[in-house]
Amino acid sequence: MNFKCPFCSRTFSKRSAYAQHILVCPKNNVNPIDNKSDSETSINAIQDVNQNNEGDISHDEMEYESYQDASFNSVQSTFSVMSYEDILECEESEKPEQSVKEPEKSGESAEESEESGKSAKGSEESAEESAEESEESEESAKVFENSEESEESAREKELESSKKSEETYTEFPNEVYKDLMILVTKHKLNNKASNAIINFFNKYSTLSKSPLPKNIEKGRVFMNKMKFSNLTFKRILITTYNNKEYFLHYQDLLNCIKNILEIPDIMQDFALSFEDCKYYKFINILLIFTINVLGKNQLHPIYVSIGNIPTWRRNKPDAKQLLGYLPILEAANNSEKKSPTFKILVRETFYKSLQHLLELMNIKDGIELLVKNEKIWFYPRISIIIADWPEVATFCLTYKSSNSKFPCHFCMVARDNLANINLLPSDVKLRTHEEMFKHFSENTEKTICIESVPNFFWKIPNINIYLATVPDRMHHLDLGLFRYQIEFTYDLLKLQHNNKLIDELDCRIAAIPRYPGLKIFSNGLQSISRFTADEYRNLMKIMVFVVDNLYSSNTNNNITNNFLNNNDVVKLYQNWNEMYILSRSEKFSENDLIKFKAQRFIQAFKFISSSQLKLPKLHLWLYHIIDSIQLYGVINGYTTETYESLHKNFVKIPYRISNKKNIESQLLQTIRRQAISSIFSQQSVITKTPYMYRFSTKLFEFSLKNANLFFNEKKGSVDSKMQIGFSKFLECLDLYLDLLNDPKIDNSQVKIFGSVTIENGTITLLLAEILIEKESLPLSLASIQWYDFKSQTHPYLYGCPHLKLKELFNFVIIEAIQEFVRVKIL
Numbered sequence: 166m167n168f169k170c171p172f173c174s175r176t177f178s179k180r181s182a183y184a185q186h187i188l189v190c191p192k193n194n195v196n197p198i199d200n201k202s203d204s205e206t207s208i209n210a211i212q213d214v215n216q217n218n219e220g221d222i223s224h225d226e227m228e229y230e231s232y233q234d235a236s237f238n239s240v241q242s243t244f245s246v247m248s249y250e251d252i253l254e255c256e257e258s259e260k261p262e263q264s265v266k267e268p269e270k271s272g273e274s275a276e277e278s279e280e281s282g283k284s285a286k287g288s289e290e291s292a293e294e295s296a297e298e299s300e301e302s303e304e305s306a307k308v309f310e311n312s313e314e315s316e317e318s319a320r321e322k323e324l325e326s327s328k329k330s331e332e333t334y335t336e337f338p339n340e341v342y343k344d345l346m347i348l349v350t351k352h353k354l355n356n357k358a359s360n361a362i363i364n365f366f367n368k369y370s371t372l373s374k375s376p377l378p379k380n381i382e383k384g385r386v387f388m389n390k391m392k393f394s395n396l397t398f399k400r401i402l403i404t405t406y407n408n409k410e411y412f413l414h415y416q417d418l419l420n421c422i423k424n425i426l427e428i429p430d431i432m433q434d435f436a437l438s439f440e441d442c443k444y445y446k447f448i449n450i451l452l453i454f455t456i457n458v459l460g461k462n463q464l465h466p467i468y469v470s471i472g473n474i475p476t477w478r479r480n481k482p483d484a485k486q487l488l489g490y491l492p493i494l495e496a497a498n499n500s501e502k503k504s505p506t507f508k509i510l511v512r513e514t515f516y517k518s519l520q521h522l523l524e525l526m527n528i529k530d531g532i533e534l535l536v537k538n539e540k541i542w543f544y545p546r547i548s549i550i551i552a553d554w555p556e557v558a559t560f561c562l563t564y565k566s567s568n569s570k571f572p573c574h575f576c577m578v579a580r581d582n583l584a585n586i587n588l589l590p591s592d593v594k595l596r597t598h599e600e601m602f603k604h605f606s607e608n609t610e611k612t613i614c615i616e617s618v619p620n621f622f623w624k625i626p627n628i629n630i631y632l633a634t635v636p637d638r639m640h641h642l643d644l645g646l647f648r649y650q651i652e653f654t655y656d657l658l659k660l661q662h663n664n665k666l667i668d669e670l671d672c673r674i675a676a677i678p679r680y681p682g683l684k685i686f687s688n689g690l691q692s693i694s695r696f697t698a699d700e701y702r703n704l705m706k707i708m709v710f711v712v713d714n715l716y717s718s719n720t721n722n723n724i725t726n727n728f729l730n731n732n733d734v735v736k737l738y739q740n741w742n743e744m745y746i747l748s749r750s751e752k753f754s755e756n757d758l759i760k761f762k763a764q765r766f767i768q769a770f771k772f773i774s775s776s777q778l779k780l781p782k783l784h785l786w787l788y789h790i791i792d793s794i795q796l797y798g799v800i801n802g803y804t805t806e807t808y809e810s811l812h813k814n815f816v817k818i819p820y821r822i823s824n825k826k827n828i829e830s831q832l833l834q835t836i837r838r839q840a841i842s843s844i845f846s847q848q849s850v851i852t853k854t855p856y857m858y859r860f861s862t863k864l865f866e867f868s869l870k871n872a873n874l875f876f877n878e879k880k881g882s883v884d885s886k887m888q889i890g891f892s893k894f895l896e897c898l899d900l901y902l903d904l905l906n907d908p909k910i911d912n913s914q915v916k917i918f919g920s921v922t923i924e925n926g927t928i929t930l931l932l933a934e935i936l937i938e939k940e941s942l943p944l945s946l947a948s949i950q951w952y953d954f955k956s957q958t959h960p961y962l963y964g965c966p967h968l969k970l971k972e973l974f975n976f977v978i979i980e981a982i983q984e985f986v987r988v989k990i991l
Contacts (some may be wrong), residue, residue, distance in 0.1 A: 333392040341366075341376040343845055346384050350842035353818050356381050388838045395420040395427075396840050398833045401521060403492050404514050413518045414829040415489025418525045419532065421469045422448060422545075424486055424840075431484065432537050436473045446541060447627075448534065449473055449548035453485070453808045454556045464816055464828070465491040467522065468808055472548040476751060476802035483843075485808065487815050487836060490829045491518050509618060515559060516621045523547070526625050546627040550634045551803050554781065557634040560622070561596075564614040571614040572781045574631055575789045584771060584778035586764050586787065593788055596631040598623045635793045636785045638748055638804040643698040645782045646766070647705065650741065651693060653770040654712070657729060660773070666716060673711045683707075698806065705745060709738040727772045737765055748800045758791050814839065862919030869913045869935070890948050893974040894933070897948055901976040910935065932979065946976040 168183035169176045172192040177183040337343035345366075349359045359381035367375050378384040397420065400412045425431060437446055449472030454465070469488045470479050478484055494511050496502035525532070531544045550560055558565040561574040571577050577594045602623055604610050610617055622630035658666045671689025679685055684703040696704075712734050744760045747753055763786055771778050790800070797803060819835035820828065867875040876891040883891070902910070914936040935944040952968040954960040960967060 339376045347842045411492035421486035434475045448543040452550045454552040480807045512618045553640040562616040569614045583784040635803045638800045639806040643701045653773045865917040897976045945979045
């Protein structure tokens with residue numbers, strides 16, 4: 166910062182030098198009469214400098230203010246420091262000196278001598294000032310040299326830091342560091358909890374140097390610098406709209422496939438050939454497209470899996486990979502959002518993103534992959550695309566509205582025939598790439614309800630995009646048709662019986678007792694519109710019993726033509742459960758496909774529906790689900806149910822631990838750290854001793870030879886179930902020991918436990934562990950009471966076994982229990 170004298174043109178780099186100069190400035194002492202006013206001016210100037218120097222204004226801000234001095238207000242404020250006379254004196258002092266002097270008067274000699282003395286004194290002062298200036302220049306030179314050295318050192322530090330930032334790693338510094346980051350990433354711990362773990366470890370550790378990072382932020386930065394060939398995310402600019410850039414965040418499709426193939430057990434049932442093509446080996450790619458709403462933000466994640474592996478293995482979380490996040494254009498207002506220009510731009514952005522994601526499809530010569538330790542040449546092809554109805558319309562570029570003339574993306578059936586169950590195969594004309602492209606070229610795309618945008622999938626071989634977008638079971642059944650079935654049932658009861666049976670229906674639902682794994686609807690179905698797919702699945706388990714014997718006759722005499730009997734409603738829900746259970750099966754025969762017909766649903770509710778059941782999802786299930794099963798396999802293989810659960814790991818949890826800014830970048834960093842943690846956790850798996858079961862809650866312990874005496878003592882202090890168990894204990898044990906080679910158990914010790922956890926999660930009550938003398942392993946037995954069918958002529962009720970308890974007891978070895986069965990256990 167420099168200080169300029171207000172009376173002359175000199176500047177000073179130090180405030181002390183400026184303060185000394187302004188008191189003896191020659192131009193400040195031109196008129197001796199005005200010494201008082203000049204001193205006041207100089208003091209005011211010094212005070213102004215002090216005030217400016219003491220403020221928090223930086224050098225850049227002061228320069229910015231100096232540019233603004235050209236304004237009138239700034240000029241006025243500058244001159245207000247000085248009086249009007251001082252301004253005039255400054256103007257006179259700035260005038261050039263005259264070279265020709267006027268004639269001197271005799272009476273002025275004394276004054277001249279006095280002035281010459283003053284000038285001599287002024288020359289001495291100027292000499293002193295020049296010395297001070299030289300000292301200041303030397304000091305400023307030193308400062309400049311020091312500043313150059315500091316700049317060089319700063320540059321060196323920047324280079325070192327840039328080198329450090331460019332450093333990449335493939336391993337953690339040590340095992341403790343690795344275990345900490347795996348723990349923090351696996352359990353999604355925040356910074357506060359993670360740093361508390363680090364402080365706890367350092368506090369009680371006896372090591373001279375801590376193996377952990379100083380804080381968890383540095384640990385996450387370290388993981389971000391770890392480089393793996395198949396864990397590289399990219400970002401590319403797709404478009405710019407309203408001065409905002411929209412990027413596609415993604416990873417290569419080939420890397421996703423390789424990551425799936427690197428899973429150890431994924432190759433056990435890997436399919437190398439298919440019936441539709443026996444001469445080429447295809448790698449079938451499954452694309453799954455979903456939408457997530459997170460606060461004020463929306464994300465369009467797209468996942469990928471492989472169709473060459475079995476359905477049960479593909480439905481596990483590790484068999485899926487996040488391919489990327491698609492950009493979402495933001496409109497300024499609703500009118501702009503509904504404009505045709507904006508809609509076309511949204512579709513073009515979507516398809517431009519797909520072109521980058523599916524660049525692998527352009528490779529005509531195939532790709533080489535390592536399968537079962539063997540390099541095999543594959544040709545990639547898109548098998549199916551799994552999405553809900555609106556997203557399917559985005560892929561097919563068909564109209565999203567269900568009120569359009571041809572709302573089905575599979576075929577060209579008109580809207581009026583969506584609920585027609587008498588259509589012939591010739592009436593259901595399927596959409597093809599050639600037919601749709603022909604209409605697009607002839608500008609007649611609106612007549613067949615497709616958008617005026619060229620479809621990217623028309624150029625991709627081995628796929629019909631209109632058939633590959635298969636019906637999603639979760640959105641079509643759980644959240645679609647079954648929700649309609651519940652709503653139509655309520656409307657039916659209101660129509661036939663007014664509101665009398667609605668309360669009875671809710672009371673029956675609320676009265677269902679608690680049972681493990683069953684959700685209880687204590688308030689009935691008051692908010693059914695907000696139910697999740699899991700809640701609808703729980704309703705499927707109980708609705709057939711809720712509507713049973715709900716009514717017997719028509720209480721509303723106005724309804725006579727379309728009256729639906731109670732038995733028909735029960736049969737409807739029974740058929741639904743059979744069809745839904747079949748849809749979750751891994752395999753079934755051609756005869757089983759008949760159960761997917763929805764004729765009973767249409768016959769029951771067509772007169773109830775306001776649209777006469779003109780529902781695209783119902784039409785898909787009625788005419789296209791069987792074709793999809795025959796082409797692409799069981800329905801359990803193409804449902805977004807398993808992919809919706811991935812939102813917790815790939816979207817929701819990473820979003821919660823972010824700062825809600827630059828969401829996609831932060832989410833991808835978190836997902837990448839999760840993948841790295843998974844890689845290293847697989848490398849450091851600690852093998853545990855396998856166990857078939859685990860006891861808990863030991864109740865009693867006694868000697869077998871004193872069993873009767875022990876039972877008599879405890880008889881009055883246990884419940885009725887335990888009393889039955891005690892009375893049948895020795896009898897059941899004798900029957901079980903008859904199957905063995907007469908072991909000697911007279912001196913055995915018996916332990917009675919309250920529960921045991923089986924390997925598959927089953928919990929059994931009241932078990933006995935018998936320690937046999939000279940035997941290494943004890944006998945672990947469960948005392949059970951058996952069920953039998955209540956009626957031999959009608960053993961099943963609504964597809965469920967109708968059972969009763971029998972007075973038959975046995976001991977069963979715990980290892981023999983494999984499935985959870987509703988039995989009476991003592």
